[in-house]
Amino acid sequence: MKYQVRVFVSLKPSILDPQGRTVERAVSHLGHDNVSGVRVGKLIEMVLEGERAAVEAQARELAGTVLSNPVMEDARVEIEELALQASV
Template sequence: MPEYLAVVQVMLKKSILDPQGRAVETTLRRLGHTNLSNLRVGKRIELTLEGERSAVEAQLAEIATKVLSNPVMEEVEYQLTELADPNLGDGG
């Protein structure tokens, strides 16, 4: 069965105040980094899934929206990349 690397990114919706992002931005400005704005902090989750692509895509969508994020407050994006088969060597 093919294996896939799933990368899930979760961010607060733009309409939700991001106190952690504001704190980081304030600290960076105090350090002299004044050319930045709208800093937001989120989370990135990586996992490996095995199976047929269509089933894995459906599973990832469910995991991302029902477990890894709160759809009321957060936006979620995810990517799925097929991993190389470790059993296939380069012949050398």
């Protein structure tokens, strides 16, 4: 079975986010003065093949080691079964 896995990686709240600050200033210069707390993170999408339980464990392992830096980032994992006709 194939699963669509989405990993959302965001900087921990205590870590400064210069990219987010830059976006915030740019947006504010464009007249959007009601925008605050901009944080820029990553979204990694991938297809994993295998049994559900194994895929879940593997996705969490990848998210916490290869795809994020657990010292500075939080990672959240979403898993969704791929319909056969949508398989890649």
